[in-house]
Amino acid sequence: MSDQHDRLSTDRRTLMTGVAAAAAAGSFLTPGVAGASAADLAAIRKAVEADKADAIKRLQEWIALPTVAAEGLNVNEGPAYMAKIAKEAGFQTAEIIPTDGVDGVFATLDVGAKRWIGVYFMYDVKQYDPKEWSSPPLEGKLVEKAPFGTVMVGRGATNSKGGQITLLNALRAMRAVGKKPPVNIALICEGEEEIASPHFRQIATHPKVLPVLQKCEGIYVPGPAQDRTTGEVSFTLGAKGPVELQLTVDGSKTGIGPKADIHSSEKGRIDSPIWRLVQALATLTTPDGNTPTLDGFMDKVRPLTPREKELIAQLAKKTNEEAIKQAYGNKAWINNMTYEQSIERLLSQPTINIQGLIGGYTGPGGKTVLPSKAEAKLEIRMVPNQTYAETVKQVRAHLDKRGFQDVAVNISGGYDPTETAEDASVVQAALAAYKKMGIPVTLSPRSAGSWPGSLFTQPPVSKPAIHYGVGFGSGAHAPDEFIVIDSANPKVAGYVDATMAQAQFLYALAEMK
């Protein structure tokens, strides 16, 4: 069920699978809704509908320009394009913010409103292999896909261009009908989210960016967040923080082991870099591979609060264990936990995951070599009160203490876990907007995935940070990624309703007490 995930929201959709919906069926954002002028919203909706065909073309055009930081793909074209479409959507300024990696973009739309809201975009996408796709990943083809309806298939469709463009298009629609947005908007964009945002701090703390973010009520991430069946939104109040790292052992650099692959019989007297990697890795978890044993790492894990446990119990009741297991194919949760325990563990415990392993001969059959090098790609996911800086130090110290000085550690990205208070104004505005649209919401204390919200929630920005949006997409980080354009399920928003939901949030923010 890799199609149920993106880094921004591990749970909000999967946990909902198969839950009976309490939400009323029907169109979203009915004219007459409290708050914003119903006439205004109706006019905006007409403009969104009128623009729909062009909006689809614009999304296709954006999908056709993938930025993949891991591969250095379109790392200059991506930010330029991002700035262009922000300006076209009405942002008065849209500047490239240079970093030591892939550049960011910062755009502002100051309409003289009382409040500012910050918006976070990632313009980069995950790697893709066209051979694995049923429709070309860069074409953004519209296809009929049961039971969803008409969907757009493309890399970035749901993670995250499809959701992001709904905000841009909501702003276009307001302009089309002569309406100013009800809040001022600061748009901060990066192109390295998929490699764990190694330079995002440089963007968020840039002298042109930081003072504006500090004026904001908070920062939000637009995107489709509904369950595919029930339309329910799982609203997370935080996220784990990742450390992405690669461990490599290379005899040619250390002299421990051979400098190139040699005949395997020499294992009798020569160290094996690949064995040293395996043995070093093995010290990082319990023998079942499930609980980190990195020295000192578990000490800072903050236990769940009673309120968090309460939210988790609600999650367990409202979601369908069997549907998730069937999708993943796992017979049981680790340690044969109950479903509620599995959610508790998922959301409260840090992890060390091996993303990939490579070393030596990997072709068919065997080959009698003693390889000279090997690599493991890992990511650690931390929970409060663990920190990126401390974890990075712990890894090196742990390996050194056990004599694995020859295991090189390359940290390729990461940031702290994120937490946002339930009573923050942006949280309450989002809940109010969902309520106005009749969309059921389940609060989750934390996403098991990660997003660099801590750059916002921690000093110097120190603002709440959330996700908000309706609609459904799937296949983030997988082939055939898609987003629903015309929804066959009345409980799930298609493109027009998802775009209107962005307008609704801006109005809800403006109306907060």
Add this chain to the structure above:
Amino acid sequence: MSDQHDRLSTDRRTLMTGVAAAAAAGSFLTPGVAGASAADLAAIRKAVEADKADAIKRLQEWIALPTVAAEGLNVNEGPAYMAKIAKEAGFQTAEIIPTDGVDGVFATLDVGAKRWIGVYFMYDVKQYDPKEWSSPPLEGKLVEKAPFGTVMVGRGATNSKGGQITLLNALRAMRAVGKKPPVNIALICEGEEEIASPHFRQIATHPKVLPVLQKCEGIYVPGPAQDRTTGEVSFTLGAKGPVELQLTVDGSKTGIGPKADIHSSEKGRIDSPIWRLVQALATLTTPDGNTPTLDGFMDKVRPLTPREKELIAQLAKKTNEEAIKQAYGNKAWINNMTYEQSIERLLSQPTINIQGLIGGYTGPGGKTVLPSKAEAKLEIRMVPNQTYAETVKQVRAHLDKRGFQDVAVNISGGYDPTETAEDASVVQAALAAYKKMGIPVTLSPRSAGSWPGSLFTQPPVSKPAIHYGVGFGSGAHAPDEFIVIDSANPKVAGYVDATMAQAQFLYALAEMK
């Protein structure tokens, strides 16, 4: 120094590097040598020389037809060709011996002599990647290569077609001058040596093969066995026995872990096949990766005899530690052993080696997946009195005992260690032949590499088995494999002398008391 190895002779060349030679320089097999008629040998030599250009073409033609069992390459063409060239060399019978894998070949040349000698050929070769070669691996180009002289570069040049063809060509030369070979010859060939001979027993015990082998003095493997500098031959009295195996963990088959790659955040509650493989592997050795901890495995290791220790002490004195370290690039031997200890450990201790590791994402940077499967390619090398059958059982039992029932074990080949007594007639004949040619020999109790000699030395064949030959080749299992054709070093045989040395051995066998 991967270029110094083939499975048949780990040590005989590498250990000699840099040793000052005691051998007299000059041509081998001077007319007038004791034993065979000097006139006969001179006539044979002339025929070998006259045939040389054609012989090179025949070797090139054989190299152009690689059989690679691991890839299923030319598994039918290979044995047919092997039978053809045996017949062309004078064997009266040459039959394909069917197996459950790649077929073998058995050929006989019965000249009515008193004695039979068995000869083992492998007609298969190691995999190769043309991109890594400076000369096409299947062309067998002649190139000038300092300090060796004129060499032929090609896959199989030294491992093992180049050496094997010298015996065939010696027989051709005898026929050309009207001489019968002085012994009867039984030629047994397989095409799966590079995957650890999984079906060789079927060939050796075939009803057409076994009775003939049982008539032989012993079995020998022809091949270039001289040190590149000193011309010294390291003569091994046995070899380790391998078990080639792959460990795989696949959630789609076990339900422990996901059935396909999923978002890595789920590590919080779902088992990781890749972690389970790492943790299972880690139980197989000490934390430094050097000593097997497979349950019960070390119990059967036979300690070295005083004579074996004596031979090892001689080896250590006669060989150059620094030259070997420089070639391999290792700063030290494991556990900071002395050089003599390193040879003792190499020849007396069993090993568990990881040939390759693969699982999950292996591209640039990272990718946030929890992979569904992973594989480790291993080979275990056993010493007397460990056995293939017992080791195979121990691996499964060891993993099961630790709860790793989900780690699948695929045994892809292997056989028992080999031992041959120093006083066997074939050993003494080989030593006599080397002595007549003025070639210094160092006896080694065992090769750290492996060859399926136990199929000969154990019941039902129960015959001594050795390697014999002169010349120099390198790059077995590596790019730019080559064999010396015209030697620039007078102490090292080129093609003609290597071919004559085969004739010399047959005469020495015939002359044994």
